[in-house]
Amino acid sequence: MRVGICDDDSKWYQKAKGIIEAYGKKVDIKIDVLYFSQGENLEVYEGAPLEAIFMDVDLGEESGIALAGKINKKWKSCQIIYLTNYLSYATETYHTAHTFFVLKEQFQDRIGEVFGKILHTIEQKSENLVFSAIGGKEVVLAPEDILYFERSGRITRIVTVWGNYEIWDKLGSVMEKLSKMDFVRCHNSYIVYMPAVRELGKGCFILKNGTKIMISRSHTKAVKTAFMRWAMTQML
Structure with a gap:
């Protein structure tokens, strides 16, 4: 499984990556984590498909919500998980298709819920x-x-x-x-x-x-x- 983290805070990226990889080991899923320090890097990405992007809502001069809207159109199967320090952004994110919204301070405690939803969404796309x-x-x-x-x-x-x-x-x-x-x-x-x-x-x-x-x-x-x-x- 391959996911990306788009965040301009490299320290948070390292912490989030550690949380994700620890979860992967716990449930026996190999999770490759890619880092995108700015939206431009993500937009020009041409590697293997990403199952999910952990998107910071505030990317400095960029809007993570606007970037997520572009991702919705470009990679329809890629799920968006919003990560932020501010609950006030919650209503704004509903202008885009996303799987989860979680505060960064709660990410470690809710990692099971987040990946449970990601995996279930992937698997439930199967037809009759x-x-x-x-x-x-x-x-x-x-x-x-x-x-x-x-x-x-x-x-x-x-x-x-x-x-x-x-x-x-x-x-x-x-x-x-x-x-x-x-x-x-x-x-x-x-x-x-x-x-x-x-x-x-x-x-x-x-x-x-x-x-x-x-x-x-x-x-x-x-x-x-x-x-x-x-x-x-x-x-x-």
Whole structure:
């Protein structure tokens, strides 16, 4: 993941970079942080795509809000997170598309919320899922209609709020279609939709409908990391 910090205060940049990198290590996400000391540097940037820009509202002689408006038009998928020392700027920022507004003094305490929203926004851009059911019928499902996938023998069963469907696809192929924020592989035989989970128990997920889905030892660490990421998005 690649993000940028646009701020004319180099000391704050170093502090913010440290906070972001520490968060990345905590949740096992590699985050590359680029620095732009002024708007002009950001406007002429031609490197790899940036998932997000942490934008200072006041860039000295420049307006971070005006610059964000340009970024909205130039890189439509790049999210803007406003960082400022002044709450009074909050209403002005709503003239631009942005993901979060946070005071610099609160940045470290709210880093989980901020990245939870960034990651969730990225993952939620996926469209409806299309599967070829056994028998030749095409099944179109919204992610929120799915409870879990279960592999049994050579067949994968999709358990949804509308009923069950059977497909030939292996779970590895299924995971390639799914949002990594909302779905997690918890067992060689199961993929679970996180919003359908009521709680993470000892060795299993307990779904809101009472169903228990086993978590294998080999998937335990990845499941805990994925569950923490998803839980952070629910704090917003």
